Each structure stands twice: as C-alpha cells, then as structure tokens.
Amino acid sequence: MAEDEVLTAGADEVERAAEAALRPRRLEDFVGQEVVREQLSLVLDAARARGTAPDHVLLSGPPGLGKTTLAMIIANEAEGALRLTSGPAIQHAGDLAAILSSVQERDVLFIDEIHRLARPAEEMLYLAMEDFRVDVVVGKGPGATAIPLTLPRFTVVGATTRAGLLPAPLRDRFGFTGHLEFYSPAELEQVLHRSARLLGAPLDPEAARELASRSRGTPRIANRLLRRVQDWAQVRGTGALDLEATHGALRVFEVDGLGLDRLDRAVLRALCERFGGGPVGLTTLAVAVGEEPETVETVAEPFLVREGLVARTPRGRVATAAAYDHLGLARPDDGALWT
Numbered sequence: 001m002a003e004d005e006v007l008t009a010g011a012d013e014v015e016r017a018a019e020a021a022l023r024p025r026r027l028e029d030f031v032g033q034e035v036v037r038e039q040l041s042l043v044l045d046a047a048r049a050r051g052t053a054p055d056h057v058l059l060s061g062p063p064g065l066g067k068t069t070l071a072m073i074i075a076n077e078a079e080g081a082l083r084l085t086s087g088p089a090i091q092h093a094g095d096l097a098a099i100l101s102s103v104q105e106r107d108v109l110f111i112d113e114i115h116r117l118a119r120p121a122e123e124m125l126y127l128a129m130e131d132f133r134v135d136v137v138v139g140k141g142p143g144a145t146a147i148p149l150t151l152p153r154f155t156v157v158g159a160t161t162r163a164g165l166l167p168a169p170l171r172d173r174f175g176f177t178g179h180l181e182f183y184s185p186a187e188l189e190q191v192l193h194r195s196a197r198l199l200g201a202p203l204d205p206e207a208a209r210e211l212a213s214r215s216r217g218t219p220r221i222a223n224r225l226l227r228r229v230q231d232w233a234q235v236r237g238t239g240a241l242d243l244e245a246t247h248g249a250l251r252v253f254e255v256d257g258l259g260l261d262r263l264d265r266a267v268l269r270a271l272c273e274r275f276g277g278g279p280v281g282l283t284t285l286a287v288a289v290g291e292e293p294e295t296v297e298t299v300a301e302p303f304l305v306r307e308g309l310v311a312r313t314p315r316g317r318v319a320t321a322a323a324y325d326h327l328g329l330a331r332p333d334d335g336a337l338w339t
C-alpha cells in the first residue's frame, strides 16, 4: 500500500484479507451504531419468530463504517448463506437473472454499491424483491420468450455510499434503511482494543485514545492505523503498542491532528486558497484536486462537514473559519466567512 493510501477509507485486496480477520460476526460484537443495531435486531428477531427470511435491508453511509460487516452479520443471524455481488459487477440484466435463479431459501444477497446498478437490472430487482419472481429471457430477437420463475424467500441487503442516488421505487422495496454514522472516539477505542486483542497485541489505553481521535470516525482507518503502529513498534520501538509507537506511526504516515488525509487536506486547501473560501460547485472543486466528484462527495466531504470544516450551501461548498484555522491560514477579512 502506498503511504498516501493509509488514510483513505476504501479497501484493496491485501487489506480485505486483513479486515476479514477483524470483522465482528455477531450483532452484539458490533461496536456503536446503537440506532441501526436496534432496528436490525428487531427485524432479525421478528423474522426468526415468524420463521421467515428477514425483510430487505438498505445500509447507507461513507466507506469503512461497517456496511459489509453488517451484511455478513445479517446472513449469519438469519442462518442463511451470503451471496456477494455489486452494482458495477452486474452489467446486464442477464447477470442478475443468473444470480437470482440460483438463490436458495433464506439466502442473503448482498449488493454492494447498489446505486451503480444498471437500469434494466434495477427493474428486474424490484420484481424479485417485491414478488419473489424473475422473468428469465430465453433466446434472442423476435423469438425470445420470457419464462417466469418463482424465487424462494430471500433477503436483499443493499449497501450504498449515496442513498440519495437510488431511484425511489428501488428505495421503497427495502423494509428499512440503516444510516451509518461516523463513530465517536470512545467507540473507536472499543474497536481498537477488540482488534488488538484479536491480533494478540495488547494496546496501551493512552495509545488507543490517541489513535481513536485520529481515525476520522472510521473503524477501517482505526484498524489500519493500528497495523501501522504494530509495524512501528516492531521495527523501531520496543514491540509494545504504546504512545511512543503511536506517535511514531502517525508521524510517518502524516496523519494530522484531526486525522485528515491527503485528499481531505487537498479539498480544504483548494477551497480556501483557490476559491477564496467558496461557494464553489462540487465538480469544479473535484477538478481542482484531480478527483472524481463522487470521490470528493462520498469519501472526503462527509467527514469535513461533520467536523465543521466545510459547509454545503445551495450555492456550493464553503470553507468555515475552522478550516482556515486548521490549515494555519489567516482568515480572510472580507467578512464573507461561514462560521
């Protein structure tokens, strides 16, 4: 992994393997997210009592907050098999038809990035979710016929970083939507201690506190920083996961005081220095930092907004006084600043 990827919330291949070992498998081991956890446990208990598959569930929130983990927990608790796919992996309705025609009673079909599903596949999914039916098209051209196929009761779990992009008819097919929020430092401390225990390396309480406050409210980042602290401790420290190793690793990987990463800082800098604090449109801002608008909007912006560094206004994104302070820039004196 490149150094500047240490703080991004997405996961690559190597990381997915490391993450698998740290994923909680039961709802009671899932830290934080009280609201979503209670909603989910109600849905799961009710389904168990009725002896049926749970209702379809949509999970939304920024990357790294536990959507995939919850999908796995749902499959686990519903005692069904988990089938994994994603919006971009389903190019044609036929791809989805093939998956649907092999689902078994109680299976949990997890569709990651469901907002990127192609339109024809989306329509097929409505029908499957509502009526447990799919039309399998046999043959091509004028001779093609649609053979209706009845599906067993199964559960769709959709995950999205952009719930607002889901067409209303699709959104309406979900029994409930769980909105995942950024974690508090106290919750991230719990995540870190749990992970350290699983890695067999006790983490000093002060080290956990420091790491938790620098993890951008995101368990994936907390776990990743923990592994870098482990590296530092092993190579340059005493082997203990203490405050010294933590500060060492945070310095090497350029994690700033708020836990902001390179993209976050680039966005803030562009806003303050190039656009005079805004307002500026998302696309213009994305071009300025050389990223896709979707990345800026779903990866960087939610945390910047939550930290009060950036505000969204009808006319575009604006930097707040706190943004200037954080970057160590003088606040502009034209009075047009958002506080």
Ligand SMILES: Nc1ncnc2c1ncn2[C@@H]1O[C@H](COP(=O)(O)OP(=O)(O)O)[C@@H](O)[C@H]1O
Binding pocket: 018, 019, 020, 022, 023, 024, 029, 030, 031, 032, 033, 062, 063, 064, 065, 066, 067, 068, 069, 070, 191, 219, 220, 223
């Ligand atoms: N509530 C939680 N408690 C403990 N660990 C968590 C929690 N949420 C996420 N994690 C950890 O963070 C990592 C990323 O979570 P994941 O479910 O893949 O996020 P998402 O799918 O939302 O991007 C996983 O390795 C998981 O172990």
Ligand SMILES: [Mg+2]
Binding pocket: 067, 068, 069, 112, 159
């Ligand atoms: Mg995921």
